[in-house]
Amino acid sequence: MSKDATATRLLLVQAARRRFAFDGYRATTVRDIAADAGVNVALINRYFVSKEGLFRACLDRAVRDLDPGEDATGHLDRALRGLIGHVLRSPTDEDSMQLMLLLRTSGDEGVDTIRRETLHRYAERLAQAVGDQVTEDLLIRAEIALSVVLGMTMLRTATRVEPLASASEDAVAGPLDDALRALLTGPTA
Structure with a gap:
């Protein structure tokens, strides 16, 4: 091209x-x-x-920032750094728009299916970052972890909830890492 x-x-x-x-x-x-x-x-x-x-190209672009990448399989630390980095880079108008694409229903079932499939694929890749065996329990945990990241990004961008919206990287990174790690590697994972 x-x-x-x-x-x-x-x-x-x-x-x-x-x-x-x-x-x-x-x-x-x-x-x-x-x-x-x-x-x-x-x-x-x-x-x-x-x-x-x-629309699919827009979603692919939106998920690219969140995606731990193919090479993150079995590499939880790398995947968490990527997710936390996304939250720390927020808020920007670009992040807000990308998040809205992932969360906003379109009113078109075919397009909403694409959106759900995109989020599901991402959660599968996140679960693979924990280990090679992706169980239903681990996939649910990965989807919950993804919802935490999306929710934090939403609070920092669209709603600008304080003090989270203007919190320093240090104030956000540690607790978010702890929460995501606990979700993905908890006792029943």
Whole structure:
């Protein structure tokens, strides 16, 4: 893909993420997204096949910041550093928009299925960071840990609850590490 195509794809994802986050999936049109990005609407189909494909690309981008990565299997410390790093980098407008994409129902069952599958895949990868054997109990614990991270990010960004929103990295990192570690490696995990 050319440099211009990569830049155009990024513009479209950024414009779509803003529209989907603030207007919702149903209310957002591909024409609105293309206009916001300053490109021809046909490029959405060229690069993403459809509005749903563009939404999936937005979710992929949102989860990338939270994702412990393929190489985190069996590496809980690395996965926790990534999750805690996301919370510490918040709040920014980008983080808020990404979080809204992961949490906001779209009103479209197909799109909501994509959102749920994306969160589930992430939780599976987080569970794999604990060990090779992913049990239902461990997967539930990983989903709870993910909800803690998403909730903390929401409190620091969208609702700006004090003193959490302006807390120092040291004040947040230690207790969050303790909580996530306890959830993921607790006595029944």
